[in-house]
Every structure is written in C-alpha cells, then in structure tokens.
Amino acid sequence: MDFTLVAAQFLNGLQLGVLLFLLAAGLTLVFGIMDCVNLAHGSLYMVGAFVCATVTLATGSFLLGVLAALPATFAIGVLVEVLVIRHLYQRDHLDQVLATFGLILVFDTLVHLIWGPEGLSFPLPQSLNGQVVLPGNVVFPVYRLLIIAGGLAVALAMWIVITRTRTGMLVRAGASNPRLVNALGINIRALFTLVFGAGAALAGLAGLLIAPITEASIGMGNEILIVAFVVIIIGGIGSVRGAFIAAIIVGLIDTLGRSFLDGAMKLVLSNQAAETAAPAVSAMLIYILMAAILYFRPQGLFPPRVR
Amino acid sequence: MRNKLAIALGLTTCLLALAFHPAQGADKVKIGFVTTLTTGAGVIGRDMKDAVDLAVEHIGGKMAGLDVEILYEDDGFKPEIGKQKADKLVKSDDVDFVAGFIWSHVLLASRKSVLDAGKFLISSNAGPSQLAGKLCHENFFSTSWQNDQTPMAMGEVLNRKGVNKLYVMAPNYAAGKNMVAGVERTFAGEVVGKDMTKWGKDAQLDFSAELAKARASGADAIFVFYPGRAGSAFIKQYEQAGLVDEIPLYTVFTVDSISLPLLQKAGLKGVLGSLMTQFWAPDLDFPQNHKFVSAFREKHGRYPSFYAAQSYDTVFFIKSAVEAVDGNLEDMDGMRAAMAAADYPSVRGPYTYGNNHLPIQNFYLRQVAEDEAGNWTTRVVETVYTGHQDSYASECKM
Numbered sequence: 001m002d003f004t005l006v007a008a009q010f011l012n013g014l015q016l017g018v019l020l021f022l023l024a025a026g027l028t029l030v031f032g033i034m035d036c037v038n039l040a041h042g043s044l045y046m047v048g049a050f051v052c053a054t055v056t057l058a059t060g061s062f063l064l065g066v067l068a069a070l071p072a073t074f075a076i077g078v079l080v081e082v083l084v085i086r087h088l089y090q091r092d093h094l095d096q097v098l099a100t101f102g103l104i105l106v107f108d109t110l111v112h113l114i115w116g117p118e119g120l121s122f123p124l125p126q127s128l129n130g131q132v133v134l135p136g137n138v139v140f141p142v143y144r145l146l147i148i149a150g151g152l153a154v155a156l157a158m159w160i161v162i163t164r165t166r167t168g169m170l171v172r173a174g175a176s177n178p179r180l181v182n183a184l185g186i187n188i189r190a191l192f193t194l195v196f197g198a199g200a201a202l203a204g205l206a207g208l209l210i211a212p213i214t215e216a217s218i219g220m221g222n223e224i225l226i227v228a229f230v231v232i233i234i235g236g237i238g239s240v241r242g243a244f245i246a247a248i249i250v251g252l253i254d255t256l257g258r259s260f261l262d263g264a265m266k267l268v269l270s271n272q273a274a275e276t277a278a279p280a281v282s283a284m285l286i287y288i289l290m291a292a293i294l295y296f297r298p299q300g301l302f303p304p305r306v307r
Numbered sequence: 308m309r310n311k312l313a314i315a316l317g318l319t320t321c322l323l324a325l326a327f328h329p330a331q332g333a334d335k336v337k338i339g340f341v342t343t344l345t346t347g348a349g350v351i352g353r354d355m356k357d358a359v360d361l362a363v364e365h366i367g368g369k370m371a372g373l374d375v376e377i378l379y380e381d382d383g384f385k386p387e388i389g390k391q392k393a394d395k396l397v398k399s400d401d402v403d404f405v406a407g408f409i410w411s412h413v414l415l416a417s418r419k420s421v422l423d424a425g426k427f428l429i430s431s432n433a434g435p436s437q438l439a440g441k442l443c444h445e446n447f448f449s450t451s452w453q454n455d456q457t458p459m460a461m462g463e464v465l466n467r468k469g470v471n472k473l474y475v476m477a478p479n480y481a482a483g484k485n486m487v488a489g490v491e492r493t494f495a496g497e498v499v500g501k502d503m504t505k506w507g508k509d510a511q512l513d514f515s516a517e518l519a520k521a522r523a524s525g526a527d528a529i530f531v532f533y534p535g536r537a538g539s540a541f542i543k544q545y546e547q548a549g550l551v552d553e554i555p556l557y558t559v560f561t562v563d564s565i566s567l568p569l570l571q572k573a574g575l576k577g578v579l580g581s582l583m584t585q586f587w588a589p590d591l592d593f594p595q596n597h598k599f600v601s602a603f604r605e606k607h608g609r610y611p612s613f614y615a616a617q618s619y620d621t622v623f624f625i626k627s628a629v630e631a632v633d634g635n636l637e638d639m640d641g642m643r644a645a646m647a648a649a650d651y652p653s654v655r656g657p658y659t660y661g662n663n664h665l666p667i668q669n670f671y672l673r674q675v676a677e678d679e680a681g682n683w684t685t686r687v688v689e690t691v692y693t694g695h696q697d698s699y700a701s702e703c704k705m
C-alpha cells in the first residue's frame with residue numbers, strides 16, 4: 001500500500017480526532033461533573049463558527065475572528081448556564097434533554113434571524129491556505145496541520161489545569177462531592193458556571209476551526225454532537241483523558257474506514273457489492289465500536305476514578 | 308384510563324376536523340410546493356420559493372381567471388417528513404397539484420401519496436431513474452431533467468477533453484448513484500477511484516480522506532456532484548489541498564448561483580474557469596429567460612439558480628394546463644394532454660416531453676466567469692447534447 005497515502009490519512013484522522021476532542025471535552029465535563037445532559041453544546045460550536053466568520057469577514061483577519069469568538073462563546077456559555085442549565089442540575093435527565101433540546105431550536109432560529117439561511121463562508125489567510133511537504137513526500141494542508149498542533153496544545157493545557165492547579169483540584173473535588181466542597185467554603189455554583197463557560201469556549205474553538213474548511217451553517221453542531229456523544233461514551237463519561245483517547249480513536253477509525261474499507265472489501269466481495277456496501281459500513285464503524293464498548297465495558301474505556 | 312381518554316379525545320378532534328372541513332369550490336388553483344426550508348439546505352428552498360413567488364407575481368396571481376394559492380411545505384431534508392407533508396397537502400388541503408421536491412429520495416418517498424390521491428405530481432428538481440423508468444406515471448411530470456442526463460453530458464465533455472483517468476465523488480443517495488451511473492455510461496476512459504459519501508441531515512462535509520485518495524490515484528480529472536452547501540465546502544477543501552493545479556475539476560449541480568457568491572466572498576479563485584454541464588444557464592438567449600433572470604436579480608440582488616429556473620417554469624407549466632381546460636380543474640385528461648405538449652414559455656427555450664413525461668432537451672457546457680459587474684456567474688461555452696432523452700424512457704410502459 002502507498003506509504004504517502006497511509007500517512008496522509010493518518011494525519012487526516014488525527015485532525016478529525018483532535019477536533020472531536022475539543023467538542024467532547026466540554027460535553028464530558030458537564031455530563032460527568034454536573035451530571036447534566038447538554039444537547040445544546042453543539043449550538044455553541046455553531047455560534048463559535050458564526051462569530052468567527054463575521055469578525056473575519058468584517059476585519060479581514062482570521063486571528064481577530066478567533067480572538068473575538070473565544071470570549072464570545074465563553075460569555076454565551078456562562079449566560080446559558082446562569083439562565084437555564086443551573087436550574088436543571090437537580091432535575092432528572094429527561095427534563096434536561098427537553099430543555100436543552102429547546103435551546104437548540106432557540107439557537108438555530110436566532111442564527112437564522114441574524115445571519116439568514118445561507119450560512120457564512122470565509123477565506124483562510126494566504127499563509128494558511130497552502131500545503132506543506134512532510135518527510136516521505138506527504139503533501140498536507142498547512143491549516144489541518146495547525147488544527148492538530150493547536151488541539152494537542154489545548155489538550156495538554158487542560159491536563160495541566162485539571163491535574164496540577166487548585167482550580168482543577170476543586171473541579172475534581174466538586175465532581176465527587178459537591179456538598180462537602182460547598183461546606184468547606186468553596187462557591188461550587190460559581191465553579192460550575194466557570195466549567196460550563198470553559199466547555200462552551202472549547203466547543204466554540206472547535207466550531208471556528210472547522211468553519212474555514214466547511215462553512216458556518218445552521219445546525220452544523222447538531223450533526224457533530226452525535227459523534228461527540230459517541231466519543232464520551234467510548235471514553236467514559238466525565239473523563240477528559242478518556243475523551244481525548246476516544247476522540248483520536250474515533251477520528252482514525254472514521255477516516256481510515258472511509259479511505260481503505262472499499263479496497264479491503266473488494267478483496268472478498270464483487271466490485272459492485274463492495275462499492276455499495278463500503279460507504280454504508282464505513283459510516284457505521286464508529287457506532288459499531290460504541291455498541292461493542294457498551295457491551296464489554298459499559299463504563300467506557302477510562303471512567304473517572306472518583307465516586 | 309388516561310390512554311383511553313387520550314384516544315377518545317384524539318378521535319373526537321379528528322371527527323370535528325372532518326365535519327368542519329371547508330367546502331372546496333373550484334374558484335382557486337391550489338398548488339402544494341414541497342421543498343427544504345430549514346437545515347443547511349434551506350437556502351435552496353428559499354431560491355425555489357422566491358422563484359415561485361416571482362412567477363405568481365408575473366402571471367398576476369391568476370390562471371384562467373382563477374386565483375392561485377401556493378402552499379409551501381418544508382420537508383426538513385427528510386424523506387419521511389416529505390411524505391407526511393405530501394399526505395397533508397392532498398388529504399387535508401386538497402390541492403390540485405403537488406410540485407417542488409429538491410431531493411430524489413424525498414420525491415420517491417412522497418410519490419405514492421400524491422399519485423394514489425389522483426393528483427398531479429410535478430418535480431421541480433429531483434429526477435430519480437425509478438420515476439423515469441419502471442415507476443413512471445401518467446400524472447407525473449418533470450420541469451427539470453432525469454438525474455443521469457447532466458452527468459452523461461459531462462462524460463461526453465470529458466471524452467472531448469481527452470481525459471483518460473477519472474476520479475468520481477458523489478453523496479451516497481438516490482441522485483448521487485444516478486449521477487455516477489450517468490457519467491460512467493458515457494465516459495470512455497477509466498474510473499480510477501470512486502467515493503460515495505454520507506448524505507442527509509448529517510451529511511459528511513469534510514472530504515480530507517477522499518481528497519488524499521484522489522491525489523494518490525493518479526487521475527487526470529475529478530468529477531463531483533455535491534449540491535447545496537456541500538459544494539462550496541468541497542471546492543474550498545479542493546483548493547486547500549492544493550489540487551487546483553494538479554487535477555482539474557468537473558462538476559454537475561455543485562457550482563451554482565447559491566455557492567458562487569459564497570465562494571467569491573471567500574476569495575476562492577480556483578473555481579473560476581471550472582466546467583459544468585446543465586440544461587439551462589442565466590445567459591441563455593430566450594425572452595422568457597431574460598424576463599426571469601433580470602426580474603429575479605432586480606428583486607433579490609443575486610442570480611437565480613437552476614433550482615429557481617425550474618421552479619419558475621413549474622408555475623408557467625401549470626398555468627398552461629389550467630388554461631387549456633378553461634379553469635375546469637376536474638378535467639384531468641385535458642390538463643394532462645396540455646402538459647404533455649409542453650406548450651408554455653420555458654426559460655430554457657422550447658422542449659418536448661418523452662413518453663415518461665421527462666423533458667427531451669438540450670444540455671450545455673458552462674464555465675464559471677465574471678460578469679460585467681465582477682460577480683461570479685456561469686456562461687455557456689457550447690451545446691453538448693441537442694434534444695437529449697434519458698436512458699430509462701424505454702423501461703416506462705406508457
């Protein structure tokens with residue numbers, strides 16, 4: 001098999017995985033620590049993309065777009081937590097699903113009202129629009145390489161914050177026993193709001209990173225949210241480390257399946273049967289993996305050690 | 308107990324609805340128009356709706372002296388919802404015509420509801436092979452094309468350009484399969500790679516893996532079918548992957564006046580000069596086309612897409628049928644005969660219908676270019692097919 005193709009597909013898979021991790025990290029924290037199902041997480045991904053696209057188009061600078069979108073999604077996340085999510089922690093999951101599903105509709109309609117139905121597309125700066133030739137003659141887009149590097153840096157920063165800082169310790173403590181933490185004089189509510197805002201900003205970051213590749217469009221977050229849920233189920237709900245490893249696994253499986261499954265199936269099936277079956281099966285691969293994980297290890301690959 | 312109560316209440320409501328159903332007088336022509344108004348594909352539905360509204364305005368809101376009422380329904384990009392909406396239109400709204408339909412899978416799911424109710428079904432876009440062949444029906448007409456025809460014309464163009472190795476990409480649904488079958492039918496060279504990607508509400512929009520495969524395949528041209536927003540996403544990534552200078556792009560239904568303004572805004576110059584085939588173009592020289600394109604641009608400040616052109620035609624097409632029977636909407640045979648004659652001013656110029664009620668028409672090669680004002684649009688380069696009929700007409704027993 002062609003080495004350059006395998007290498008390029010490996011990088012493509014890694015890039016998808018990193019992007020999924022950014023989205024799944026916030027989701028798994030909110031689900032694991034506050035025990036709250038937040039379906040509207042994908043809406044913040046969409047808002048991140050739209051804000052970044054608007055600012056980039058207005059100022060001509062992608063960097064300014066990024067710098068505007070991150071605080072904007074953080075602020076919107078905080079606002080959503082204070083207005084809606086905070087009142088849901090004590091309710092059961094069905095109420096949370098209903099309320100956050102309502103939030104999706106609200107966000108989609110607001111975006112439709114503000115930006116119209118056609119979505120926003122914006123260019124990458126010339127410096128990011130090119131390709132690099134990596135060792136082994138692998139040609140790879142600069143921007144996708146940047147996503148991989150940026151995503152890995154964020155993952156490292158999160159690991160440091162959660163395991164090495166006082167805030168991280170409080171988050172972990174709040175997750176295992178919120179009442180006790182509260183009794184020790186820590187404002188657990190403010191802590192939860194902070195975590196929710198940070199998750200929102202991470203989702204916004206994922207959205208603004210994908211926007212120059214596809215575009216900012218209504219409902220873009222709802223589509224990828226399903227995959228993000230698959231990631232946190234495989235990784236173990238509440239575990240950031242699990243979300244990271246599961247996101248990379250899912251990204252690689254999805255990309256490599258799309259790349260090589262039809263070729264592999266042609267070895268055992270007729271050409272036509274393989275051509276028909278391969279796209280369907282490759283779209284299912286990550287769900288098959290999730291089903292297998294749920295059967296053999298329902299708590300996920302790396303469940304958090306607390307509680 | 309509560310369940311029983313709910314059922315009883317539900318039944319009562321249904322009966323009440325039936326009892327108070329307004330009496331239908333033939334003082335109105337009611338046209339149901341099913342399209343996609345939400346999701347990312349909502350932008351296509353908006354273009355179609357704008358064109359239908361414009362056409363109704365241009366005919367003064369009347370057909371043979373009867374008022375025209377258009378009922379828009381949103382299929383949400385889902386076959387099952389499209390079918391529900393078609394059911395609603397024929398059962399509770401009692402429309403005379405059900406038109407619209409962007410997506411082949413939505414049209415296939417909805418056809419039975421409309422045809423079994425004895426109404427006319429008019430496709431303003433989708434052209435699945437099934438409805439052109441074995442499932443053809445006397446009350447089904449199309450103002451667009453059969454899916455295979457446009458890519459067949461493109462296969463012909465690829466042969467003329469001397470392309471030997473082709474890489475093919477399309478979404479994995481009814482129309483995507485037809486498009487691939489169409490180009491493979493006429494393309495004489497070798498298809499060195501093929502990707503059918505996930506489609507629907509959660510369609511795949513990131514084509515990194517596929518583009519890497521295309522680069523490694525050694526193809527000397529790439530053919531794609533990505534309607535709606537997937538098209539501009541594909542073209543961006545095609546340019547970001549640096550394939551513009553390596554593998555020339557040939558498209559069908561991908562680069563249109565919906566994606567071009569977005570691509571222009573994003574400064575993706577790689578698309579300028581790219582080639583596509585189509586039955587219509589904004590610069591075709593027919594009086595009806597001038598009227599349509601200039602009025603649409605004036606009203607909406609953008610070029611109409613081919614979706615809009617077909618939808619504009621749909622209204623004039625129905626009008627020709629209603630006027631042929633002097634507004635007697637009971638006269639199905641008279642209206643059918645009038646429609647089969649295609650005796651109306653179409654924006655694509657005169658055409659005829661085959662036995663399966665799909666158009667026999669010209670197909671043109673178009674190229675992306677700038678207009679006088681610097682807007683990106685498409686221009687006709689040459690005529691590829693004259694009076695082309697689809698390949699499934701012989702399977703239709705009509």
